[in-house]
Amino acid sequence: MDRRRFLAAVSATGMAIPLELRSLAQSSAKAGVPSAGPDPAPPAKLPDPAAFPNEDPFWAEMRKQFLIPSDEVYLNNGTVGSSPWPVLNAVFDGYKQTERMDQPNPEDYPIWGYDSWNEFRDPLAEFVGASRDEIALVRNATEANSYIANGLEMKAGDEVLMSDQEHPGGEQPWNLRAKRYGVVVKKFQIPKPAKSAAEILNRISDAITPRTRIIFVSHISTDTGVVLPASEIAQFARDKGILSAFDGAHVTGMMRLNIHEIGCDFYTSSPHKWLMAPKGSGYLYIRPEVQERVWNTLATHGWDEPQLKAQRFEMFGSSNVPNLWGLRAAINLCNHIGLDRIERRHRAMADYIHAEMVKRGAESWTSPDPALRCGIATVNVPPIKRMDLENWLWQTKKIRIRGGEPSKLRLSTPYYLLKSDIDRFLAAFDEYRRMNRA
Ligand SMILES: Cc1ncc(COP(=O)(O)O)c(C=O)c1O
The missing domain is CATH 3.40.640.10 (Type I PLP-dependent aspartate aminotransferase-like (Major domain))
Structure with missing residues (x-):
């Protein structure tokens, strides 16, 4: 049950809502983070990688194994990944x-x-x-x-x-x-x-x-x-x-x-x-x-x-x-999917987001040598303040990135991201720049 529905259920029973939960709910409501939607249910079974010769349909199936809400774009696997159902179920077992x-x-x-x-x-x-x-x-x-x-x-x-x-x-x-x-x-x-x-x-x-x-x-x-x-x-x-x-x-x-x-x-x-x-x-x-x-x-x-x-x-x-x-x-x-396939996906997604950011005039801090880069693309985008962008992306677009002061963006591209997720980030980045120029 997500926090919002938990709080609603608790208040319906007349129980007191613990203070820290109340303030968490209030702060996220104030921040305007979009609603999480229904809890994702565990999918019936893992997709068979051999049955998916094409990449995007396969990763779209794999995406269902993750609890990250379908309307969220999570571009910060570099700080911490999300454990999918097979991992969580093993912990419960x-x-x-x-x-x-x-x-x-x-x-x-x-x-x-x-x-x-x-x-x-x-x-x-x-x-x-x-x-x-x-x-x-x-x-x-x-x-x-x-x-x-x-x-x-x-x-x-x-x-x-x-x-x-x-x-x-x-x-x-x-x-x-x-x-x-x-x-x-x-x-x-x-x-x-x-x-x-x-x-x-x-x-x-x-x-x-x-x-x-x-x-x-x-x-x-x-x-x-x-x-x-x-x-x-x-x-x-x-x-x-x-x-x-x-x-x-x-x-x-x-x-x-x-x-x-x-x-x-x-x-x-x-x-x-x-x-x-x-x-x-x-x-x-x-x-x-x-x-x-x-x-x-x-x-x-x-x-x-x-x-x-x-x-x-x-x-x-x-x-x-x-x-x-x-x-x-x-x-x-990881062995079920194949680490080679995962690595190829990480590289393809990072290369895509990196090239698109460079097209937009970002300064690349990512190595031009493929041997010196993999699933993280880093760009510098002055004069944009990364923390302002990071907050705006999360609060208005439900997109999560990370960076460093003053203007570095570190974009992590885990395999479960879809190309459409990256396109959503790029469109949001463009919108932010237009808005700030205006
Ligand atoms: C290179 C490197 N070392 C260490 C850490 C710390 O990881 P942990 O908090 O899992 O110890 C990080 C976290 O981002 C990292 O990037």
């Missing part, structure tokens, strides 16, 4: 099975953080090109990044090199370590747009010093969506005897990923973005050879047992097990 408290083994409880959870680690490891003992299931990329920054053996004066486009969840763990223990954070600049892999590698090469111990960069940056040349960076680092770590928050489910092929020491991600896993699904990859150089950040039993390998980092006490049912279902769904 997880609760139904575990909350009965009738596990066959009296020592078995629905708690997470004391066990291997290989039935969830194995499909994830296979999906991302790693092995079970290299993967710890954690809550998100921020947590995984914090385990690296906090736990890696380093001395005061040792340097970490990162880009100027890191997310706070990647940069701040290192700033904390720097303030507390004297590690030094150095940055190189990624051009906007980045034109080639060589240009990025040269900037990294110019910025390393004899004190650089680790290169920590986003595989896909939050700022512009640029896809960094991960395997070349890892190779470069290895050749210099430097560790490499990638914040791949956006990568899992957006595009093909094989961590072993990248050859890095650390990899982190948030599959609740592009894999549409439940919120609070994250993982940390650590190459076996460096695992013993990383201290635990959270400790319960097991923290000092290196033979547990990466599992040591998921020993953090009771947590939310049914999320893992959802994560596994998200992997199954």
